[in-house]
Amino acid sequence: MSTTTDVATMRRSRRRRKRRAGAPSTSNVGAHIILSIGGFIMVFPFLWQVVMSLSSTAEVTSVPPTFWPEELHFENYVEVFRQVPFLDQLWVSIRVTVATVVGQVVLCSLAGYAFARMRFAASATIFAVMLSILMIPNQAYLIPQYQIVQKLGWLDTVPGIVVPMIFSAFGTFLMRQFFVNLPTELEEAARLDGANSFQIFWRVMLPLARPSISALAIVTTLAAWNNLLWPLVVTSREEHRTLSVGIASLNGQYVIDYPVMMAASLMAMAPILILFIIMQRRVIEGLAHTGLKG
């Protein structure tokens, strides 16, 4: 894997040089036309969501449609807080996401490092057995997980949603793949200086793992914020649910207006959407990283 990446970076830098040297030989007008039409289709649902969220119910349900509301109904956004326990659910979602990310990063980098860099009995066998989890779909352990959480009295709580999610075979694998490729010299130098295994990990190796940690954090943030099935199963009271479950339960409720529903769904996805668009470059690199390694 490492050789391919080396070749890739070499080629990339060669190409970059070339790009600077000469102007593109082909015209890209056709590409721009196709990409803009496609891009419009991709963002249209978001634009339409914004328009609907600012319209009145009458305008949303009118035939033919009103493409732009006569006046902007910002009060729909205020209505969200009155009609659904949005702030409670937002707070649950934030705690769930932060706890899952921190838990996974800590546990997976520890375990991944040990599998990559340390010698212990049967480590290869244990690692292979652990990876077999990746073949198994979530549903195959959901019922017993629910029973465990129930027995612990964690139904309807943040720990109930978070705890099973902080253990990750995938995350451990991802971190191991990173640590395995680091040069041994650093480790040996630190060992000669009298550092113990934990100090080597903590002071020397972990700071180098930032790209992998951020890749893992990105994937986990997305999964934790957007996950529906598990939090749906372990929560039942509206104000203890995550935003994802809260939004899902708006469907088919006749008490809620469409524009308010659109405003709520926009506010629920906005934090992650905005965060990820701002950090676009890093997110794309991170996802490509997990994809190539995974």
Add this chain to the structure above:
Amino acid sequence: MTQAETVASAPGGTADGAARGGRRRVPNPDGIWPWLFVLPTLLGLAVFYFWPVIQTAYYSFTKWGVFGGAEFVGLDNWIGLAESGQVPRALLNTLLYTGMLLLGIPISIYIASLLNRPGLRFSAFYRVLYFAPFVSMPAAIALVWGMIFNSQYGILNQFLGIFSVPRIYWTSTEWVALIAIGIVGIWSSLGFNIIILGAGLRSIPSEMYEAARIDGASNWRQLISITVPLLSPSIFFLTVLSVIRGMELFDLIFIMIGDSNPIKGDTQSMVSLFYREAFISNNKGTGAAIAILLMLIIGALTVVQFWVQRRRARS
């Protein structure tokens, strides 16, 4: 890709370790540390993942009383799955959806190849457009698309009306609802596909395209003869991943096919049926059987894909 590569590389780790020190002569410098590092994860995985899979497999042979006691009933649940008609239909729906997700891959290849044209301006901007759906909450997206597909005042029917297409009941007609869900599925997976393919594309040397251009190959020809063959590792990875994601369809179908939908019975996925059986109807035994069946099918599909890929690689 995940499984084969990792299983292959797992022993590699120890080989490195052995080569570094020579097991006998140098005392292990790590002592107890590795166990402190791996135990939290291993215990957690054992308690929340390994043991539960075994339990689920056992549950699939049990029936649950109202007060929770499980009684061994042999193959009853499994026979029930085959006889109900609901599970075969859910399986068919899930496979059709998975097929539609796979159609997203050629689209992604085309768009990724356009996005990675040398010297293309605004490519970062385009990338954001295609990428946004992937990072958006599926539950929220499903609500928005539900409005777009609304038969009465949804914008899509209004738009199609311009071309005098009669009103389509997108989310309440059997089979058609599946297409609607498939469209949303493709729409939200394109961004991820494009990122993975983009990483693959950047490793194709530009000299190949230059040589092809000198030989007079059209853009289309270059796409078919250079891009697609050289991308095949990324394409294979996306195929495996899309099959797994497709088979685990839940969010979109759960929201877009609400409880009041007349086609609810025929338009379930394996996972949504699992959820209904295990957690709404409280038939944990049937739910467990569905989950194990799904696991076996995903396993089989993955094995087949690796087998096909290996044969193709050899020839």
